[in-house]
Structure formats: C-alpha cells, structure tokens
C-alpha cells in the first residue's frame with residue numbers, strides 16, 4: 001500500500017495502471033532503472049510496449065536494461081528475407097523478432113546489452129542518452145575512443161560500430177533504445193545478417209551494414225555486467241539518485257497487467273513475418289534431373305506474408321501444364337513459409353499425380369521453392 005502510494009506520488013503510475021502495479025519500490029524520483037530477469041526477446045520487447053502504454057513518464061524517466069538469447073531483431077518496416085539468413089537461424093535456433101521501432105536489423109545474444117531510455121515525448125533526446133553511455137564507458141576505460149555519429153551509432157576508433165539506435169515516438173511518451181556490443185558472437189553476427197535470398201523486390205527499410213566490434217576486444221574488463229553497472233551509475237548520477245536497479249520479471253502479470261498478451265502478439269507469425277511490406281520475388285533456379293539441367297523462373301507477389309500471385313515458368317515436357325497450373329493456384333493465399341509450402345505441395349502432389357517420374361520432379365521443384373522462404 002505504501003509502495004503504491006509512493007509510486008503514485010512520484011508520478012510513475014498512470015491512473016489506469018496504478019491499481020495493477022505494486023512492486024517497483026519507491027526510491028526513484030526522476031530516473032528509475034529497471035533490469036529484466038528474462039533473456040527472452042519477445043518478453044523483453046513486451047516490457048517496452050507495456051511501459052510505453054502504461055507508465056506515466058511526466059515526472060520520471062525510465063532506463064530499461066535487457067539482454068537476449070541469440071536473436072535477430074528487425075525494424076518495424078523491414079523484410080526479414082532481405083535482412084537475414086532465415087535457414088541458418090532456424091538451424092541454429094536463433095529467434096527472429098520484429099520490434100515496434102523503425103530502422104535496421106541487429107543481432108543480439110548474451111554478449112549484447114540493450115538499453116531503452118523512456119521519457120515524455122518532449123524530453124526525448126537521443127544524443128543526451130548516447131553521451132551518458134559514452135561517459136559510462138569512459139568511466140571504465142578513460143582512453144576509449146568512442147563517438148556518436150549523426151545517425152546515432154556509437155563508433156569505436158572512428159570506424160567500428162559498437163551500438164545501433166532506433167526509436168519510437170508515441171503521442172505522450174517516447175523511447176530511444178540502443179544496443180551495446182560487449183562480447184557478442186562476432187563470427188555468427190555477419191553470417192546471420194547476410195541474406196542468401198536473391199530476387200526480392202521491395203520498398204522495405206534497408207539496414208545499413210557496418211563493421212562491428214565488441215568492447216571486450218578492446219578491454220577485456222568490459223563485460224556486460226561491468227558495462228551495465230557503469231551505465232546504471234551514470235544514469236543515477238545524472239538524476240541525482242542513489243544508484244539502484246530494480247530487477248523485474250516480464251512474466252509477472254500482477255505488476256504488468258496484460259503483458260502476456262503483448263508477448264503473444266509479438267511472437268506471432270502475423271506480426272513477425274506478416275507485417276513485412278508488400279514485396280515481389282523474381283528469381284531463376286536450376287534443377288538437375290537425371291541427365292538434364294532445367295532453368296526455372298519463379299515470380300511471386302507477397303502481401304502481409306501471404307502469396308498473392310505466383311508464376312512458375314518451366315517447359316511443358318518436364319511437368320504437365322495442368323499440374324503446374326494446379327501447383328501455382330494451390331499456393332495462392334498460403335503463407336510464404338517453408339513449413340506451410342512443403343505441406344501444401346506434398347498434399348497437392350498426392351491428390352494430383354501417382355506418376356513416379358513426375359513425383360520426383362515435383363519434389364525437386366518444391367525443394368527449390370521452399371529454399372527461397
């Protein structure tokens with residue numbers, strides 16, 4: 001009860017959620033630091049959403065610190081097939097997440113820190129936040145050559161990116177979030193962010209690739225924990241607060257009423273893939289069958305992640321035209337997704353043909369089609 005009334009007094013809680021949140025404590029007057037106990041990218045993005053939607057940031061700013069298990073996080077208006085290697089990610093168990101903010105694609109793992117600075121919209125200032133991060137880094141290593149660029153990256157030695165920025169501006173609330181590479185897997189990072197898919201025609205926001213570096217490569221003492229502590233200290237000092245970090249659990253519905261629904265939304269295929277801006281695929285592939293090598297042209301339009309048009313150009317002698325038409329029509333309205341397409345194509349084949357030769361060719365064609373998804 002005391003905690004709740006204190007929180008209301010410092011203006012942290014909006015009226016709508018003051019009854020639902022009870023566990024943040026009361027120490028922060030102007031700058032509250034929260035750290036997630038979860039490494040689940042969807043849960044952590046849901047915390048961002050929740051704070052954005054429910055907290056009253058008139059008098060209190062919030063810094064949210066979080067880390068994720070290996071994940072690729074694309075911007076709100078991006079095309080994942082253009083930005084990353086989805087096959088490799090599936091193989092390695094790397095999550096794909098779409099965030100609410102715009103901008104490019106980044107790789108996260110437990111060697112990468114994420115910092116989200118929440119303020120009232122009129123107090124939103126990315127350079128001020130980045131300068132705070134720079135001060136924190138220099139408090140660990142005074143000789144570190146780190147600068148913020150006009151596009152709000154942090155560069156080491158003028159060329160290696162250690163931090164990328166994105167932001168979301170709400171009506172009253174804004175947040176600026178950025179990454180900080182301490183000891184991420186630098187060999188996996190470029191591989192997962194390299195798309196193997198060719199022939200995608202899209203107006204989606206492209207990423208701006210840069211050479212990256214981990215802070216721990218420069219100074220081995222710059223681990224995630226040390227860097228997070230330094231940022232927390234600097235943030236507290238900025239607000240004249242006693243340093244204190246509140247550990248929060250994104251699964252705690254009592255404190256964050258409605259958060260599991262937010263997590264569910266962020267984890268759906270419809271949000272992650274379905275929000276991709278409309279795009280086209282125009283690609284050629286070669287299929288080797290027995291002694292022959294066949295050229296196939298595939299064109300598709302994909303809207304909201306679903307196949308809207310599909311044309312497969314291949315010679316009639318290879319697969320009967322009516323069958324190839326069935327194949328193209330069967331794909332219309334289905335998800336541009338390897339699982340669904342594999343299932344659909346094998347079901348179609350069972351109903352359309354028993355011929356062994358045709359089946360073998362169809363399977364080769366299916367494999368190629370699925371390989372672009």
Ligand SMILES: Nc1ncnc2c1ncn2[C@@H]1O[C@H](COP(=O)(O)OC(=O)CCCC[C@@H]2CCSS2)[C@@H](O)[C@H]1O
Pocket residue numbers: 073099103104105106107108112114115161162163164165166177178179180181189193206207208209210211212
């Ligand atoms: N973790 C990380 N940190 C810094 N730079 C990275 C990282 N991963 C990849 N990159 C490099 O940045 C470019 C993309 O740069 P680009 O400028 O296109 O995009 C960004 O920086 C977006 C930053 C989003 C930050 C959010 C904060 C919380 S959730 S994600 C990529 O091709 C790599 O070269």
